Amino acid sequence: MPRPPRTIIGRTLERAGNLALVAGCYQAGLVIIVARLVGVPVRFEAAAGAFLLTVGVYLLDRVKPIDAWIDEADRMAHPRRAAFLLKRTRMLRGVIVVVSIGAAVLLAQLHIALPLLVIAAHAGVLLYGSLPHRPRVKDRFVLKNLAVAIAMTALAFLLVTIETWRTLEIVPVMVVATFMLLHVMSDAMLCDLDDREADAAHGTATVPVRCGSTFTWGLVALLQTIAMTVLICAGLVEIVPIPAATMFGVGLLIGTIALKLWSPMRVRDLVDLKLPLVVLISVLAVR
Numbered sequence: 001m002p003r004p005p006r007t008i009i010g011r012t013l014e015r016a017g018n019l020a021l022v023a024g025c026y027q028a029g030l031v032i033i034v035a036r037l038v039g040v041p042v043r044f045e046a047a048a049g050a051f052l053l054t055v056g057v058y059l060l061d062r063v064k065p066i067d068a069w070i071d072e073a074d075r076m077a078h079p080r081r082a083a084f085l086l087k088r089t090r091m092l093r094g095v096i097v098v099v100s101i102g103a104a105v106l107l108a109q110l111h112i113a114l115p116l117l118v119i120a121a122h123a124g125v126l127l128y129g130s131l132p133h134r135p136r137v138k139d140r141f142v143l144k145n146l147a148v149a150i151a152m153t154a155l156a157f158l159l160v161t162i163e164t165w166r167t168l169e170i171v172p173v174m175v176v177a178t179f180m181l182l183h184v185m186s187d188a189m190l191c192d193l194d195d196r197e198a199d200a201a202h203g204t205a206t207v208p209v210r211c212g213s214t215f216t217w218g219l220v221a222l223l224q225t226i227a228m229t230v231l232i233c234a235g236l237v238e239i240v241p242i243p244a245a246t247m248f249g250v251g252l253l254i255g256t257i258a259l260k261l262w263s264p265m266r267v268r269d270l271v272d273l274k275l276p277l278v279v280l281i282s283v284l285a286v287r
Contacts (some may be wrong), residue, residue, distance in 0.1 A: 062085055182227035192219075
């Protein structure tokens with residue numbers, strides 16, 4: 001089993017990652033990015049609802065509805081996380097119920113029908129990778145990353161534009177959606193680096209398994225450079241606000257480059273943390 005982090009910050013990040021709090025911050029960050037780029041005010045209910053819903057969905061994927069469905073590949077890939085979660089499965093399933101209800105209450109403030117999204121999200125994660133069948137979406141090459149990107153991007157857009165979609169122009173929406181899909185999909189590929197050996201042993205086809213870590217980093221850099229270029233070019237022709245486009249496009253790419261230069265043994269939690277940190281800096285810098 002890997003050694004525990006040596007610092008308080010490292011142990012705190014590991015615990016937050018285990019509980020899917022970092023993933024929740026990632027989704028909340030996506031909500032803020034969409035709102036900033038399409039020119040819609042950020043509502044607390046949208047960001048907080050996205051956070052709670054994501055925490056619930058990720059925990060469901062990790063502890064499953066019943067112990068018999070817990071993925072052996074996850075245990076192999078993340079033995080410390082598995083040891084932490086498996087001691088608390090009953091409690092965490094209760095947490096899933098609580099945060100899901102909280103998400104439903106918050107999202108209902110945006111639109112009366114949005115609580116149905118909570119049910120749909122939980123059903124989707126079961127179909128994605130929790131049901132005991134093979135091959136799952138989670139096992140399919142590139143499709144697993146694309147499915148995550150589509151789901152997270154669609155959620156962010158839905159929560160941001162549910163009240164204003166009739167007034168939005170299609171071109172900015174398409175530009176921002178392209179940027180988001182490329183960035184989230186490539187981040188998902190980076191997260192697969194931690195699972196490379198376990199995925200290979202259990203028949204899950206990922207970019208790191210098929211092509212290796214060096215190729216994965218190169219592909220991610222390419223995709224995120226394209227995403228940045230699309231966004232900044234759109235900003236230069238005033239399709240999206242250029243200050244926000246520059247901060248998000250450049251900031252996220254720099255974060256990925258910094259992570260590569262650092263080359264920690266495990267990158268998943270740091271990849272998930274990168275986006276909300278960039279969003280926080282961007283929000284403070286661009287008002």
